[in-house]
Amino acid sequence: MIINHPLLGPRDAAEFYVMGDADLINRPDPDAEGAAEAFYEYAYLRDNPAGEHRELWYHEQGDRSWLVVTRSTLTHEIMNVEMARDVALAKGRGQ
Amino acid sequence: MRYSALKIFTEGLTGNKGWKPVWREPEPKKEYDVIIVGGGGHGLATAYYLSNKFGVKNVAVLEKGWIGSGNVGRNTTIIRSNYMLPGNEPFYELSMKLWEGLEQDFNYNAMVSQRGILNLYHTDPQRDAYVRRGNAMLMAGADAVLLDQDQLREECPFLDFDNARFPIKGGLAQRRGGTVRHDAVAWGYARGADAKGVDIIQNCEVTGFDIENGVCRGVETSKGSIKAKKIAVCVAGSSSRVMAKAGMRLPIESHVLQAFVSEGLKPVIPGVITFGAGHFYVSQSDKGGLVFGGDIDGYNTYAQRGNLPVVEDVCEGGMAIMPMIGRARLLRSWGGIMDMSMDGSPFIDKTHIEGLHFNGGWCYGGFKATPASGYCYAHLLAKGEPHEVATEMRLDRFERGAMIDEKGVGSQPNLH
Structure with a gap:
């Protein structure tokens, strides 16, 4: 698989470490009510879809950036690559 | 029909005209006591033990494709019980004992070959870890010897x-480990279940569950609705997809594991050998091919094929311990889809929906577990409570902080 890095261009997937579902960006609020249940679901349960999947890839052997890669789990086709930083900031994280 | 040497001899003399199909091809009935979803090794083993050991007669196995078309026909055929943790080791040792009596039990030649498994160690700390593992195995009634x-x-x-980087200092051997002819396991269990009246229904995809007020009363299939008192899902590799139809999210990701076989060679490898400093395991089939594999690819996938970086990684592992295989040519490679669970251990449990049961999360260790998985699942279905060696394989164990993490890497499925 070739991942089209937004900054570095096309890179071999072997340079990356895969973290899994990009939903991990949405860490629950530890002070909210029902936080224990929310963290259980966050840490352990996965949608694991057959088809389009947004996932976190870490460019370990490159610029060390985190990417959100939208990829098909049926064909391995990569539809979209974003900087995880931009995705997180757009969600209001890191404020 | 009972198979025996005499039967083969007399059939050979009379033109082999007396052989019958090994299982029937029935249409589904309106209702069953137990419906097993998934006709792989585990599903067929469950049907076999339900009908033969627990006396449950009115059972159906529903299979989307043909029986044994999933991972029971795609693995590297290794059996072993060299686990360590209390929630796992007694279960895998029960599986090993069932393997040892399997062929006599179901009267089918599964070519169970206890040629031994050898885990190599390369450092002093690794030796200490293997001593500890070997002692855990002995305490659970398994065999282990440090070489x-x-x-x-x-x-x-x-x-x-x-080897300059990974010198081989010794190994932990389990002499009772070995290999089994994997397809024959599916066929043997299917034959034994069919003989006791289990309906094995192929080309029958489950498209939904009939759930009302928290009770599951049957399944929707490509061959119509079928009612059942108990529904037992057993579809490792597709667990998340099937259980999503019942509205459940699972602590599982689907990953691809690749396997490889070389051209046929004269006998060179005595048993199963595994690399201790990387991920590589190899045995030699009775046809002579070296059967080997290594790590999963590491990304979520439902495609039964992997990518080249892992091929390279696996072959490097092989070359690090036995450079002689560098001369052998690769004949075939393939991939199977694994239920990678959050702690690397499986589930055999009821769900929060009454009547709906779940068996899955076998990671890349499902084949060796086939007999015990079927036996313990049948026990759960017949008696309503887990078998004594499967009490920890619960769906709620993460919520309780009771993970069974053999490798100690935490809730990251692609690291197990």
């Missing part, structure tokens, strides 16, 4: 003992 380098040189002179 030093001299003993190993005698048994496996072809290993690269003086």
Whole structure:
């Protein structure tokens, strides 16, 4: 698989470490009510879809950036690559 | 029909006209006591033990494709019980004992070959870890023996003992481990279940569950609705997709594991050998091909094929311990889809929906577990409570902080 890095261009997937579902960006609020249940679901349960999947890839052997890669789990086709930083900031994280 | 040497002899003399199909091809009935979703090794084993050991007669196995078309026909055929943790080891040792009596039990030649498995160690701390593992195995009634380098040189002179990066210092052997003809396991269980009246229904995809007020009363299939008192899902590799139809999210990701076989060679590898400093395991099939594999690819996928970086990684692992295989040519490679669970251990449990049961999360260790998985699942279905060796394989164990993490890497499925 070739991942089209937004900054570095096309890179071999072997340079990356895969973290899994990009939903991990949405860490629950530890002070909210029902936080224990929310963290259980966050840490352990996965949608694991057959088809389009947004996932976190870490460019370990490159610029060390985190990417959100939208990829098909049926064909391995990569539809979209974003900087995880931009995705997180757009969600209001890191404020 | 009972198989025996005499039967083969007399059939051979009379033109082999007396053989019958090994199982029927029935249409589904309106209702069953137990419906097993998934006609792989585990599903067929469950049907076999339900009908033969627990006396449950009115059982159906629903299979989307043909029986044995999933991972029971795609694995590297290794059996072993060299686990360590209390929630796992007694279960895998029960599986090993069932393997040992399996062929006599279901009257089918599954070519169970206890040629031994050898885990190599390369450092002193790794030796200490293997001593601990071996003791855990002995305490659970399994066998284990620690070999030093001299003993190993005698048994496996072809290993690269003086490798500069990963010198081989010794190994932990389980002599009762070995290999089994994987397809025959599915066929043997199917035959034994069918003989007791289990309906094995192929080309019958489950498209939904009939759930009302928290009770599951049946399944929707490509061959119509079928009612059942108990529904037992057993579809490792597709668990998340099937259980999503019942509205459940699972602590599972689907990953691809690749396997490889070389051209046929004269006997060179005595048993199963695994690399201790990377992920590589190899055995030699009775046809002579080297059957080997390594790590999963590491990304979520439902495609039954992997990518080249892992091919390279696996072959490097092989070359690090036995450079002689560098001359062998690769004949075939393929991939199977694994239920990678959050702690690397499986589930055999009821769900929060009454009547709906779940068996899955076998990671890349499902084949060796086939007999015990079927036996314990049948026990759960017939008696309503888990078998004594499967009490920890619960769906709620993460919520309770009771993970069974053999590798100690936490809730990251692609690291197990």
